[in-house]
Amino acid sequence: MTENAIKIEGLRKTYAARGREGAKEALQGIDLDIPRGGIFGLLGPNGAGKSTLINILAGLVRKSSGKVTIWGFDQDVNPRQSRAAIGVMPQEPNLDPFFTPRQSLEVQAGLYGVPRSERRTDEILALIGLTDKAGSYARTLSGGMRRRLLLGKALVHSPQVLVLDEPTAGVDIELRNMLWANVRRLNQERGMTIILTTHYLEEAEAMCDEIAIIDRGAMIVRDTTANLLGRLDTKTMVIEPETPADLPELPSGVTGERRADGALVFTYQSGKTPAAAVLSAVSNAGIAIRDVRTADPRLEDVFLELTGSGANRT
Template sequence: MHGNGGGDSVDNGTAGDAIRIEGLTKTYAGRGGQPAKEALRGVDLTVPRGSVFGLLGPNGAGKSTLINILAGLVVKSSGSVRIWGWDQDVNPRQSRASIGVMPQELNLDPFFTPRGALEVQAGLYGVPKARRRSDEILRMVGLEDKADAYARTLSGGMRRRLLLAKALVHAPHVLVLDEPTAGVDIELRQMLWENVRRLNEERGMTVILTTHYLEEAEEMCGEIAIIDDGAVVARDRTSSLLGQIDARTMVIQPEEHTDALPSGPGLEAERREDGSIAVTYHAGQTGAERVLDAVRSAGIRIADVRTEQADLEDVFLSLTRGAHHRRSA
């Protein structure tokens, strides 16, 4: 696929950034006597070109508002947004041409065929007929044999594929996937990720992913930002974020069933359904030997022991809990 109608990016000192957001705020006016809702509160965020970047956060954190501002669907209250070097306020056409968004909602016209939908979308972006790649894109997302079927006859999974295809018609530099695999089957999820990897590795497309599936972000994203209550509470390489959490869980399999649980400063113990005992501790404060001493002191004889590392969910909960605690203090 060829470049889009937006042309190349401008040289304004942001050459390494696919997205640069500074001081972004959005306040929705209150309705029916309700107070105004501050959805974004001074977000600063850069997304490097060529990355697969994860944007994580609980429901209501501001992810969708941020995505909709990038897509040009929501007007920001203040701050600046640059997409591929184009300032959204100064060059709205070029910035919008640089980004493709696969939304959560299945917003398809039921009377268009997939091919017809892509042709209309390409027309909206001013892609000349000679440079349209509708059939190539349909083949990529596995809708080749449904090119002339009405959208209303497509299954939910096929409609999701069509949303991805629509986001690609103008060959954007940046592809945004908003909760792309929520509620989809394993086959569709694998198809989506194969396509995303191919677009990123072969074409250098920058991909921004919002997801509730933390294991998905862990597997797919080189870098992650966590947004909570309208603010970015963390942004780092995925591996570095995982390294921030020094919580470890030692899983003890006792030789025989026991009601005893080890206790001690900095230790949290719980019994699991399989009869094992999980002891969580912080490696920076408590050594593994001290955990084993506490287990033995409780009269528990050890048949087997293993250690579990923190995963992204632990990081996520730790950071969002910390952010709420700081604001309520």
């Protein structure tokens, strides 16, 4: 047994040509180890290959080549054990419209061979906030409720690894917070390893210990969230002057901009320029300061720098 929850070696996927569309190389040789017990973020722009990778883990998409080991079980050698170790909430809803949430969970538990006495249907319904809707047909559930039911289905067999493919897409803020609180609880109290994708980078920043960014089927970077944020030492300082002011003369390495609302925005490398140098340039120009604030780089900045694309393109 290894210490990894997931081990991926040389994973490739080429979707066969269909109609007028040529073959598509969605994953071009991915190597990735995901340790046990953490919350791991898989990020990347639209079409990067995230869902392809996740669906291969789930056994929903057949890989072209490479090796996938889940909780120590090679997917090709021990398909049943490797499947039992993982629960996947897919990006695309795959619910039977004529099942109620309770039936969906029961059927899913049956598929995984969970004996009736060990089923936790009521507990899961409560966890996903669908106790009230337990008897309603899936087709009458709202989009957000359907997504929560998908999460419930991923949990029926108490997997060691829980994979969430854009769990909060189209989910309102209150539910999103509830969902993340639940995911954290599963991680902390049950020790479940969590792997998630999201286009909301502030979520990834807040939730994930480690992050991998893929783009066009290839791994771009993989590091702890803290290290990724530390890669950029760009700081932003926003100064609101007492009275309207022009940009002062600036030390080299500092760029300035006067915003439409009159605020002066300075960008500098914290490793090269101390904040005090920016402040004294402002006061030397005779500008009285009403308010000042600084901002650290966000995961969004790192993402944009590494992929050169928008994060919220969905």
